[in-house]
Amino acid sequence: MADPESPLLHALRQAVRSAPEQAEFRVALAEALLNAGDADGAIVELGEALRLAPDSVPARQLMLRALSGGTPAESVPAEKPDAGFDWPTAEAELRDVAPPPRFTPAPAPPPAAPVPPPAAADDAREDPRGAPAHEVERPALTLADVGGLSDVKDRLQAAFLAPLRNPELRRLYGKSLRGGLLLYGPPGCGKTFVARAVAGELGASFVSVGIADVLDMWIGSSERNLSELFQLARRQAPCVLFFDEVDALGQRRSQTRNSTMRTTVNQFLAELDSVGSDNEGVFVLGATNAPWDVDPALRRPGRFDRTVLVLPPDAEARAEILRYHLRDRPIAGVDLASLVERTDGFSGADVAHLCESAAEIALMDAVRSGEARLMGMPDFDAALADARPSTGPWFDAARSVALFANEGGAYDDLAAYFKSHKGTKGR
Known part of the structure; x- marks a missing residue:
């Protein structure tokens, strides 16, 4: 033994x-x-x-x-x-040693369905049973699950949620639900999480669209993919159709030499304008780190005409993120208030990585010594010594846009942020 x-x-x-x-x-x-x-x-x-x-x-x-x-x-x-x-x-x-499922090899997958003939190639992107080929989620999140970000929640309520929940007042004041909402800000700050929370708040389906879901090497396929995604959202209405990295899908046509990309943007505009279809019950959200690279036509009224700046988490949100990522870890003597203060300017992803790095330091120490121990402030001190906010480069680029290229006041909220953080380096 x-x-x-x-x-x-x-x-x-x-x-x-x-x-x-x-x-x-x-x-x-x-x-x-x-x-x-x-x-x-x-x-x-x-x-x-x-x-x-x-x-x-x-x-x-x-x-x-x-x-x-x-x-x-x-x-x-x-x-x-x-x-x-x-x-x-x-x-x-070994039946009494470990519960099922056992290590019996998995059954072989069923034989692949025959490839449809070319005449059936124009059918909607569905499997033979009629289910959507693209994943449709039903998020259980709500905005109450989003820590902090009170300004973002207020903007979402005013621009999106309050008119939807009060149809009589919306009709009284003539408030339209046409158009989409563009979330922008530095990477890792929870734009996708907020979009899922909006879908959960509405009790709507959620379809997340990335670059690979749209762009295709064959001429006309990208436009067809976009059309099919909007058709799917209309069938699943009420539905939140979320486009991640919308600057890549809808980049400025004046900056691209690729005719395929220009026609893809044109198709995007047509779908947002509901040409030949009805977008009632389809709520279009987009997220981008570079809104200045989005084609101006996509930000005209009736399209992505409302913008919400999603900044790095504030102190309240950082405390919630730290609690979440430390909830199942063995900790002792961790000064949460100190960590919140020392992570000012960190994105949510940065804070999560800090917890992971501190756990890695404690784990390696336990492996070397042969004795497991609790995580403490020395582990976080060591992790913070090598940690830098990943948002710095984004703010460096955004500062020039907000101060010198704020056409029509599109980035007034970003300019106000820089004005209130004049003495903060790198933000």
């Missing part, structure tokens, strides 16, 4: 307890147990690892070695892992 006091085994067991869903930790512990002569203990860990990751080749190879009595891997005959092995029998022997 393995020595229970072995520092390596102790550290690996601590790692498994801290992250029980990480199959890699269980495989590493099983290998150490095998090397120490504890084949039975290794089988238990490998059974659980294969439940979590049925396709793990290292776990399968170690299981073969463990079931053969701990024979080193190099002495096992060089056969395919599944060849000649009685998996059902092994599963029956």
Whole structure:
């Protein structure tokens, strides 16, 4: 049997307890147990690892070695892992060790459907059962789940949510729901998260569209893809159709020499204008890090005519993000107020990465010492020593636009932000 006091085994067991869903930790512990002569203990860990990751080749190879009595891997005959092995029998022997699903190979996928003839190529992007080929979500998020960002929530209420929820007042004041909403700001600040929360707030379907969902190498295919996505949103109405990186899909036509991109933008404009269709119940949201690169025609009334600046999280939001990412980690003596102050200017993604880096420092220290310990402020101090806000380059570019190219007051909110943060370097 393995020595229970072995520092390596102790550290690996601590790692498994801290992250029980990480199959890699269980495989590493099983290998150490095998090397120490504890084949039975290794089988238990490998059974659980294969439940979590049925396709793990290292776990399968170690299981073969463990079931053969701990024979080193190099002495096992060089056969395919599944060849000649009685998996059902092994599963029956281990039925009380780990819960299903077991490591019996998954059933073979059904044969592919025949390719439709060219005459059927113009059908909508649906599978044979009529379900949309593009993923349609039903987000459970609401704006209450978005920490901080009170200014963004107010703008969304005024421009989008309040008129929708009060149809009688909307008709009284002649408020139109035509047009879309453009979220812009530095990367990693939660624009996609806010868009999903808007869909959840409306109780609407959510379709997220990226560059790869639209752009195609064949002439006319990009325009067709855009048309089909809008058709899908109309069928799923009420639906939030969210375009990420809209500056890439709707870039300034004057800056591109590619005729295909120009016709794609033209199709985008036609769909937003509801040419030949009705966009009632389709709420179009876009997100971009570079609104100044979006074609001006896309920002005219009736299209992406309303903009919301999504800035790095404020103190309240950073505190919520820190609590979220530390909720399942072993911590002690962490000064949350100090971390909130020292992460001013960090994006939400930066704050999440800080927590990940501090956990990595504590984990490596535990591996080296053989003793698991709690995460503390020294780990965050070390992580902060190498951390820099990723928003700096974006603010450097945005400052020039807000101060010298603010045509028609399109970036007044950004200019106001710089005015109120004159003494803050890099923001």
